[in-house]
Amino acid sequence: MSNNNQVVLKHYVTGFPKESDLFLKTATVELKIPHGCNGAVLVKNMYLSCDPYLINHMKKVEGNYADSFTPGSVSFFPLKLQPIVGYGVSRVVDSSNPNFKKGDLIWGITSWEEYTFIKFPGTFCKIQDTEVPLSYYTGILGMPGMTAYAGFYEVCSPRKGETVFISAASGAIGQLVGQFAKLMGCYVVGSAGSKDKVDLLKNKLGFDNAFNYKEEQDLNAALKRYFPDGIDIYFENVGGKMLDAVLLNMRLHGRIAMCGMISQSNLDQPEGVHNLFYLITKRIRMEGFVVNDYYHHYPKFLDIVLPLIKEGKITYIEDIAESLESAPGALIGLFSGRNVGKQVVAVARE
Amino acid sequence: MSNNNQVVLKHYVTGFPKESDLFLKTATVELKIPHGCNGAVLVKNMYLSCDPYLINHMKKVEGNYADSFTPGSVSFFPLKLQPIVGYGVSRVVDSSNPNFKKGDLIWGITSWEEYTFIKFPGTFCKIQDTEVPLSYYTGILGMPGMTAYAGFYEVCSPRKGETVFISAASGAIGQLVGQFAKLMGCYVVGSAGSKDKVDLLKNKLGFDNAFNYKEEQDLNAALKRYFPDGIDIYFENVGGKMLDAVLLNMRLHGRIAMCGMISQSNLDQPEGVHNLFYLITKRIRMEGFVVNDYYHHYPKFLDIVLPLIKEGKITYIEDIAESLESAPGALIGLFSGRNVGKQVVAVARE
Missing domain, CATH: 3.90.180.10 (Medium-chain alcohol dehydrogenases, catalytic domain)
Structure with a gap:
C-alpha cells in the first residue's frame, strides 16, 4: 500500500x-x-x-x-x-x-x-x-503536437507563400503550428499576451513577426499592420474579439481552423462574433476539429517530427x-x- | 430616341x-x-x-x-x-x-x-x-438556381438520408435547395416567416416539414422538435439568432453553407453569434460561398435542371x-x- x-x-x-x-x-x-x-x-x-x-x-x-x-x-x-x-x-x-x-x-x-x-x-x-x-x-509528441499537425496540414490546406496568423501562438499548439508553417514557406505572425512570449516567438521560434494583443487598442489595426494584404490562414485558439478582427482581415478563399477559444473560458455567456458575413463575401471556410479524429496519423507524425526535433529544426x-x-x-x-x-x-x- | x-x-x-x-x-x-x-x-x-x-x-x-x-x-x-x-x-x-x-x-x-x-x-x-x-x-435557371445548386452539391457535401435545415426556405434559393435535398433522399425542414410560406413548403414544395420562425418563442426548442437527432446540413440564408440556435442543434461533422444573412440587412451592427464553440466540439465546417465561383458548372446545371422542370419533378x-x-x-x-x-x-x- x-x-x-x-x-x-x-x-x-x-x-x-x-x-x-x-x-x-x-x-x-x-x-x-x-x-x-x-x-x-x-x-x-x-x-x-x-x-x-x-x-x-x-x-x-x-x-x-x-x-x-x-x-x-x-x-x-x-x-x-x-x-x-x-x-x-x-x-x-x-x-x-x-x-x-x-x-x-x-x-x-x-x-x-x-x-x-x-x-x-x-x-x-x-x-x-x-x-x-x-x-x-x-506536448510536441502528444495530443498538442498531433493537434497542431492535424489542424495545420489537414484542416488549413496550406500552400507555400501563404500568410498565416496564429493566436495564443506561444502555447502548446501555437508554437508548433507556426514552425510547421515556416517549414512550408509561409509568412507567419503570432499573437501572445506578454513581451516575453512575443520575444520567444520572434527570436526562438522563428516567427516572421509577433505582437502582444494586450498592448493593442485596435486588433483590426494591428492585423492590418502585420498583414497589409490579408490573412490566408488563421489558426484559432482564442475566439471572441480576436476572431472578429481576423474576419475583417481574411483574404478571399481563406481558411480558419477552429482549435480552441481560450478567451471565452472565463465567461458564463460567450462573446458575440459580429463579422461572420465576411465568411460569405470572402468565401471563407471555418472548420472546427478535434484531434481524436486524427490519431490514425500518429505513426506518420512521429516519423516526421522526431527527426525534426533531433536535427534542431523544431524547438519546443x-x-x-x-x-x-x-x-x-x-x-x-x-x-x-x-x-x-x-x-x-x-x-x-x- | x-x-x-x-x-x-x-x-x-x-x-x-x-x-x-x-x-x-x-x-x-x-x-x-x-x-x-x-x-x-x-x-x-x-x-x-x-x-x-x-x-x-x-x-x-x-x-x-x-x-x-x-x-x-x-x-x-x-x-x-x-x-x-x-x-x-x-x-x-x-x-x-x-x-x-x-x-x-x-x-x-x-x-x-x-x-x-x-x-x-x-x-x-x-x-x-x-x-x-x-x-x-x-430564378431557378439563373443566379439563384446556380447558387442553390453550387451551395447544396458543392459546399454541403450531402449524403442520402442526412437531415437538412434551410432558413428563408420559400425564397428564390431555399425552395430549390429543399427540392434538391429531397431528390437526394434527405429529410428536409424549412423555416419561413408566414403561414402561407409554411403551407407552400409543406404542400407544394415537398418539404418534410416547415415552421414559421416568427411564431416560435424559442428557436432552439423548435429545431429540437423537428430535428430530435440533430442537423447534418444547414443552408444559411438568414444569420443572427437562427444561426445561434442551429449551432446548438448541429450533429457531429455537420456542414453549414453560408449563402446569406438577410436578417442582418436592417442592422447597422450585425448581431453577435455566441455559439461558435460548437464548431469545435462538433467538428463543424462552416463555409461561405459566392455563386460567381461556380458558373463554369452552368451548362451541366441546365442539363440537370431543365428536364426536372419539364417533368414536373421540381416546382418554382x-x-x-x-x-x-x-x-x-x-x-x-x-x-x-x-x-x-x-x-x-x-x-x-x-
Whole structure:
C-alpha cells in the first residue's frame, strides 16, 4: 500500500476558474493489480498535461467533448472522490495486459494523482523513443503536437507563400503550428499576451513577426499592420474579439481552423462574433476539429517530427511545474496566460 | 430616341432599407448603338431580379461582393445618375457584337431601366430553351438556381438520408435547395416567416416539414422538435439568432453553407453569434460561398435542371411585380419578407 495524492474538482465551475475549485486529497493505493483483474495496468504518473480543454470538463454544460468530471465537495468526505483526468506520461508498475509490461513508458489519458489503476489501457501509446525529453509526450509528441499537425496540414490546406496568423501562438499548439508553417514557406505572425512570449516567438521560434494583443487598442489595426494584404490562414485558439478582427482581415478563399477559444473560458455567456458575413463575401471556410479524429496519423507524425526535433529544426518550449501540489495552480494559470510555452506538471521525475 | 425610365439609388442606405431610398427618373435613350462602338449590345429589359445581395451595394461598407452603386440625390439633378444594376432577362434590340444578334434573349447583369446599353456583354448567357417561362432565368435557371445548386452539391457535401435545415426556405434559393435535398433522399425542414410560406413548403414544395420562425418563442426548442437527432446540413440564408440556435442543434461533422444573412440587412451592427464553440466540439465546417465561383458548372446545371422542370419533378414559385414603377417596393419588400417565392419585376412582357 502507498499514499496516493490526488487532485479533485470541488464543484462545477462557473465563470473564471479558480485554483480553489480544485483541491488535493490523499488516498491510498495498492501497488499491485488485484488478482483476477485481467487486461489492466497500474501506472506511476510522471508528467501531467495542462490543457485548455480541461476547463470544459470542469463545467456542467451541453455539447462538451466528453463527460464532465465528477465533482466532490469537502463536506462529502469520506465519499469516494475521483481525481480529474487528462493526458499524461506514465510508467507501468504492474500489468495484467499482454501489450504492456512493467517498466514500459506510455502516454494517454490518466488521472491527476500519483498512481492510477487503468482497467482498459487500450488507447495508451507505448513510448518507443526516449532520446527526447519524456515530458514531450504531453506536448510536441502528444495530443498538442498531433493537434497542431492535424489542424495545420489537414484542416488549413496550406500552400507555400501563404500568410498565416496564429493566436495564443506561444502555447502548446501555437508554437508548433507556426514552425510547421515556416517549414512550408509561409509568412507567419503570432499573437501572445506578454513581451516575453512575443520575444520567444520572434527570436526562438522563428516567427516572421509577433505582437502582444494586450498592448493593442485596435486588433483590426494591428492585423492590418502585420498583414497589409490579408490573412490566408488563421489558426484559432482564442475566439471572441480576436476572431472578429481576423474576419475583417481574411483574404478571399481563406481558411480558419477552429482549435480552441481560450478567451471565452472565463465567461458564463460567450462573446458575440459580429463579422461572420465576411465568411460569405470572402468565401471563407471555418472548420472546427478535434484531434481524436486524427490519431490514425500518429505513426506518420512521429516519423516526421522526431527527426525534426533531433536535427534542431523544431524547438519546443515547456513550462514545467514541479510536484502534484502545484498542479491546480498550473492548470488554472493557463486561463490567465501565466504559462510560457506548454504547461506541464512533473509529478515524478526518475 | 425613346424615354427610358430608371430606378436610381438616392443615397447610401444605413439601417433598414426603405422604398424612398430609391427613386424613379425618366431619361432618354437612342435605340441604336452609336456608330463605331463595336462589341456592344443594346437591350430591352424584360424581367429584373430582386435579390438580397443588392442591399450590400446600397450601403457604403468594406468587403462587399463588388462596388457600391452610385447614389444620386434629387437635388443634384440634372447630373447624370446611374440606375442600380442587377440580374435580369433582356432582349437584344441592337448589336455590334458578333456573339449576339437582334432578337436574342439573354440573361446577366443589366441595369434597372427599360433599355440598357451594354458595352461589354461578354458575361451574358444566351437563352436557348424558351419552353419554360422566361422569368425563370432570373430564378431557378439563373443566379439563384446556380447558387442553390453550387451551395447544396458543392459546399454541403450531402449524403442520402442526412437531415437538412434551410432558413428563408420559400425564397428564390431555399425552395430549390429543399427540392434538391429531397431528390437526394434527405429529410428536409424549412423555416419561413408566414403561414402561407409554411403551407407552400409543406404542400407544394415537398418539404418534410416547415415552421414559421416568427411564431416560435424559442428557436432552439423548435429545431429540437423537428430535428430530435440533430442537423447534418444547414443552408444559411438568414444569420443572427437562427444561426445561434442551429449551432446548438448541429450533429457531429455537420456542414453549414453560408449563402446569406438577410436578417442582418436592417442592422447597422450585425448581431453577435455566441455559439461558435460548437464548431469545435462538433467538428463543424462552416463555409461561405459566392455563386460567381461556380458558373463554369452552368451548362451541366441546365442539363440537370431543365428536364426536372419539364417533368414536373421540381416546382418554382415566383412573385412577379408588374412594371418598373413597382420595382423599388418589390426590392425593399424582400427585407421584410413580403414576397412569397422568388421576387421578380416584369418590366416588359412580350
